[in-house]
Amino acid sequence: MGEFQRQVSEMAADIQSLSHELHSAKLQYLGIAGAMRGFCREFGEQQKLGIDFQSLDIPSSVSPDTALCFFRVLQEALHNAAKHSGVQHIEVRLWAALDEIHLTVVDSGAGFDREAATERRGLGLISMEERLKLVKGTLSIDSQPKRGTTIHARVPLSSGIDSMRATG
Numbered sequence: 001m002g003e004f005q006r007q008v009s010e011m012a013a014d015i016q017s018l019s020h021e022l023h024s025a026k027l028q029y030l031g032i033a034g035a036m037r038g039f040c041r042e043f044g045e046q047q048k049l050g051i052d053f054q055s056l057d058i059p060s061s062v063s064p065d066t067a068l069c070f071f072r073v074l075q076e077a078l079h080n081a082a083k084h085s086g087v088q089h090i091e092v093r094l095w096a097a098l099d100e101i102h103l104t105v106v107d108s109g110a111g112f113d114r115e116a117a118t119e120r121r122g123l124g125l126i127s128m129e130e131r132l133k134l135v136k137g138t139l140s141i142d143s144q145p146k147r148g149t150t151i152h153a154r155v156p157l158s159s160g161i162d163s164m165r166a167t168g
Contacts, residue, residue, distance in 0.1 A: 077105035085109025
């Protein structure tokens with residue numbers, strides 16, 4: 001009975017954490033960089049990981065759709081890294097250059113075979129790609145077994161698409 005109670009408590013904590021992740025009011029109040037920085041800190045504490053977050057030249061004009069899309073990609077990338085990489089340190093970079101905004105999530109962990117992953121196409125990778133397509137963005141993944149993984153998302157700042165309902 002004690003084990004059952006522990007599992008139920010753990011599930012309740014997971015559900016509460018998930019509900020906070022589903023809609024981050026922090027995006028609205030803190031902007032994309034502030035919300036991502038806070039998520040990295042909270043997720044790192046929860047997962048016992050060091051997450052180095054840096055942002056540079058992020059304009060205030062990032063659309064809510066793009067901000068939410070990047071936030072979701074960050075969440076998925078960090079969950080994947082925590083689950084599969086085997087590392088204790090992850091680097092997250094958010095920056096704007098020219099007319100684009102970029103996000104990279106880098107770990108030096110287990111990596112994976114890109115061909116094998118393409119064949120079995122996990123829901124997480126598909127989700128990231130589909131979200132980015134909705135805001136005219138792209139996703140690239142550089143990974144090799146035992147050499148880590150780099151997730152790179154890119155979205156034009158002028159995408160101007162109102163697709164929040166599709167990216168939420």
